[in-house]
Amino acid sequence: xxxxxxxxxxxxxxFFIALIVxxxxxxxxxxxxxxxxxxxxxxxxxxxxxxxKVFFTAGVTAMTGVVLLGHLGILNLEMLYINPTFLxxxxxxxxxxxxxxxxxxxxxxxxxxxxxxxxLDGLAFIGGSILGIFAFMEFYPMLKPLYMSSPEGGLLIFxxxxxxxxxxxxxxxSIALIAFFAxxxxxxxxxxxxxxxxxxxxxxxxxxxxxxxxIVLFVFITPDTxxxxxxxxxxxxxxxKCEVRLIDADKVASEMVQQYFKYYLIDVRSPEEYKKSHxxxxxxxxxxxxxxxxxxxxxxxxxxxxxxxxxxDTTARKACLISRFLGSSDNYVMREEFTEFTxxxxxxxxxxxxxxxxxxxxxxxxxxxxxxxLYDLEEALKHQSxxxxxxxxxxxxGCS
Amino acid sequence: MGESTKYMNPxxxxxxxxxxxxxxxxxxxxxxxxxxxxxxxxxxxxxTAAPTHFNNAQYFQEYQQKNDGNPLRSWLVFEVIGVxxxxxxxxxxxxxxxxxxxxxxxxxxxxxxxxxxLGGALFGFGSxxxxxxxxxxxxxxMAIMSFGGIITMMAIFGGAYMFAxxxxxxxxx
Numbered sequence: 163x164x165x166x167x168x169x170x171x172x173x174x175x176x177f178f179i180a181l182i183v184x185x186x187x188x189x190x191x192x193x194x195x196x197x198x199x200x201x202x203x204x205x206x207x208x209x210x211x212x213x214x215k216v217f218f219t220a221g222v223t224a225m226t227g228v229v230l231l232g233h234l235g236i237l238n239l240e241m242l243y244i245n246p247t248f249l250x251x252x253x254x255x256x257x258x259x260x261x262x263x264x265x266x267x268x269x270x271x272x273x274x275x276x277x278x279x280x281x282l283d284g285l286a287f288i289g290g291s292i293l294g295i296f297a298f299m300e301f302y303p304m305l306k307p308l309y310m311s312s313p314e315g316g317l318l319i320f321x322x323x324x325x326x327x328x329x330x331x332x333x334x335x336s337i338a339l340i341a342f343f344a345x346x347x348x349x350x351x352x353x354x355x356x357x358x359x360x361x362x363x364x365x366x367x368x369x370x371x372x373x374x375x376x377i378v379l380f381v382f383i384t385p386d387t388x389x390x391x392x393x394x395x396x397x398x399x400x401x402x403k404c405e406v407r408l409i410d411a412d413k414v415a416s417e418m419v420q421q422y423f424k425y426y427l428i429d430v431r432s433p434e435e436y437k438k439s440h441x442x443x444x445x446x447x448x449x450x451x452x453x454x455x456x457x458x459x460x461x462x463x464x465x466x467x468x469x470x471x472x473x474x475d476t477t478a479r480k481a482c483l484i485s486r487f488l489g490s491s492d493n494y495v496m497r498e499e500f501t502e503f504t505x506x507x508x509x510x511x512x513x514x515x516x517x518x519x520x521x522x523x524x525x526x527x528x529x530x531x532x533x534x535x536l537y538d539l540e541e542a543l544k545h546q547s548x549x550x551x552x553x554x555x556x557x558x559x560g561c562s
Numbered sequence: 563m564g565e566s567t568k569y570m571n572p573x574x575x576x577x578x579x580x581x582x583x584x585x586x587x588x589x590x591x592x593x594x595x596x597x598x599x600x601x602x603x604x605x606x607x608x609x610t611a612a613p614t615h616f617n618n619a620q621y622f623q624e625y626q627q628k629n630d631g632n633p634l635r636s637w638l639v640f641e642v643i644g645v646x647x648x649x650x651x652x653x654x655x656x657x658x659x660x661x662x663x664x665x666x667x668x669x670x671x672x673x674x675x676x677x678x679x680l681g682g683a684l685f686g687f688g689s690x691x692x693x694x695x696x697x698x699x700x701x702x703x704m705a706i707m708s709f710g711g712i713i714t715m716m717a718i719f720g721g722a723y724m725f726a727x728x729x730x731x732x733x734x735x
Contacts, residue, residue, distance in 0.1 A: 165591030168682035177640045181590055184644015185651070187594055187697075188584035192652035196573030199664050199678075201569075203733050205719075206726035215572035216579060217701065223580025228587060236588075241679065243592035245693055245703065247710030248592035252699075255692020256714045260721020264729050266681015267664075267695040269643065269718075270689060271596035279653035280661040283678045288600075290682020295600050298690035299608075309691060330707060370573070403703070405686075481733050510626035554688045 170352060188221075188275055196277040197289040199267035199283055208352040212347035226374045229331050235387030238455050239327075244316030251309050266290060328382050335374045347460055355404055388453070391487045393562065398483070409496040411506055412525075414469055417531040418443055426460050428479040431470045431500065441503060442540035449481045451485045453488065462489035471496040471503065507533040568656050583705055590637070597689035599642035605633040641681020665734040677732055692717070 171179070191558065194216045195201040204210025227318060231237035251297045263269055268276060276284025298305065320330035350357045384392060422443050429436050429444040436446035447457045449472070460468060466489045472478040478495045485493050507529050569575075605625055609616045616622045629636070655661040665674035689695040692714045694703070700702055700718060703711010 165587070166589050171589065174664070176637060177635070180637045180640035181644040181647075183582060183586045183589075183594070184641035184646075185648035186585075186644075187579070188645035188687075189652045190575055190579040190648075191581055191645070192649040192658075193570040193656070196571055197649060197653065197658070200666070200733070206722050207730065207734055210571070212572045216576040219576025220579035220583060221701055221704035223577050224583040224587065224701075225707065227580070227584035231584075231588065241591050242587065242706050245699060247708075247713070248693065249713065251691050252710050253717045255690070256717020257686040257721035257724070259689075259692060259695065259714075260723070261725045262681045262683070262685030262688055262695075262716065263722045264638030264681075264697055264725045266678045266685060267733075268678070268681070269596070269685060270600065270618050271594075271697040273693070274645045275649035276664075278649035278733065279659045279716075281734070282661065283674055286675045286678035287682035287685075289598055290578050290679035290684075291597070291689075292604060293679070293684035294680075294683035294686025294688075295597070295690055296604055299601075299604065299619070299621040302619070302624075305691065306620075314710075319707045319712050320711040322693070329699035332639050336684045370630050392598045462573075498571065501688055503596065510650045511612065532677025541664045543640065554594060559590070 165237065169271045179561065187271070188278065190280065191275045193273060197279045198274040198282070199251060199276065199281070202272060203264065203267050208348050208474040211349050214345055215342060218341060222335055222338045223372055225331060226377050229327060229381055230377050232327075233381040233384070233386045241455060244318060247317045248310065249314070250311045252306065261351060262294075288476045310382060313464040313465060328378055330380075331378045332375070335378065339371050391453075391484060394487060395480075395483045406479050406495045407452075407493070408497045409469055411496060411503050412529070414441075414471075415529065415536065416494055419539070422543075424466055426466050426468045427479070428468060428470050429500070430470055430477055435473070439504070441500070441507075442536035443543070444471070447481075449477050449484075452481055452484050458488060459525050461485045461491045461493075463491055467494060469494045469496055471498075471500055473500050475499060507536070509533060509537065568658075574725075580705075583702065587705060593698060593705060594620050594641065594643060595638045595694065595698030595702070596645070597686065597695040598698060599636065599638035600686065600692065602629075602633040605629075608696040609633065638640075666731075667672050669732055671733075688718075 186331040191197070196216070201210050201212050203331070213269055226237070228237065228242075232239040233512065259269070266287045268284060270288075270291055273287035278284075279290055302309075318327075325333075347357055349355075351364065386522075414425075414427065418427060427444040429440045429443060429446045430449040430452070431440075431446075432448055433446055436444075436448075436540045440446065447460065451457065468485065470478045470481045470485075470493070472481070475495075478499075482493050482495045486493065488515050496503070583594055585638065586592075605616075605622065625633075633639075650659065663671055663674055665671070669677075685695065689699075692699060694700075694711070695713060696715075696718060699708075699711045700715030702708075703715060
């Protein structure tokens, strides 16, 4: 499941990919004519809208692809790097870049393309960029208040607009198509050309324009991966195939004491509850994040059994059922709820523990000693890497 | 010159660019970039040429905290080297490689060079302040629907249109 870096592809190989991707990027930019400063600036004087056409087509293509792959469960959208929003610096920086664009006739990527085909103005622009970036670095202490003001984190535009991702995709595609039509008219007017659309061209354009709409529409009407899993569980439940295997708390405790390394004891409650108290050696995977990439390893392995527990039976069962669609691990649900477990296995380590009358003495002593051993184990293993908590690998990125 | 006819259809070029961007997102989880490579290149130069300054200046201290290791081993540096190669290949295939200066019809050579340096400096400066340029912030931002990226994009193009009138003599007849 994508993105492939950093979990699937190593960072070393990643640099090779960077090179290849760069070649594609540079090739496409140069073919589009972005190595020509006059073609680029044409956008701002109305005689050549190539930049807008290329830029919007690329944006819409990539965006539609992201929406589609995300929907199919191939690309995990939550793992994508969203550059953080700092409105004041984004706007001021953007306007300064705009001035640089119209004065210098390039942007950083296109100036590299221009220099590659021997344009000296492109080279001069690169030189200027280096000066500008160096100036920013040197004056950073002065600029920092503006640079860091009103941090809002990685915001998504459709959330800001209060619409869904798909609705925004439709809006953006529509804007792009209207813009393509409008700029062609403007371009022809500025260059004193007549706009003629033969029927054949109209048909072809309509067909091409329909493609992104059809893709987003497909995403709209078909259930996504999440929904498909829920549907599958529902179906299984209706058909009575929804059985989960149960395991007794006593069995869990004795197994954990003897061979904790053969189990993943998974607490599916919220991180807050987990932090307050949990069964020793348990790992926290909140039921809502069970599908997250970082926990996937627990459910795709075969060398450890997985035992879920929670505060209520339904949640633990739900977690167990979801995990069944994530991988083929050997899954169980602890019969007792967490509160019940803590009652049966009290954390009192004192010697004179009064044995209640209504319980079997041997059972009680077993539980007491198991509890102590579990806590001792947890303490002993704390300094090892043993209960592996997978570190969430963060995607670094952006172009800043 | 009649060379413009040789450029690829903009929609086709845009589609190819979009696919490259999509592949990048699928593989790396982030978009393309350009100005970031300059930043890493400059950081590497400062580190070698003026190590004391590198260790003392606030910017580089924060930079080091964010990026451990050699700045030149950054993803974007490799990517931009690729851009250079890719553009050169494209230029060779379309027979566009030659040493020359492209400029508006009324502009002298040195004016064009100064304008390019000045424009580059502004763009470079702005890209650091705005956390990304046309590639990393605007284009990639659109693809992943980043709010900040799209705002930066609108500011770049809005700014350019705002200033276009004042600098028309650089470009128009």
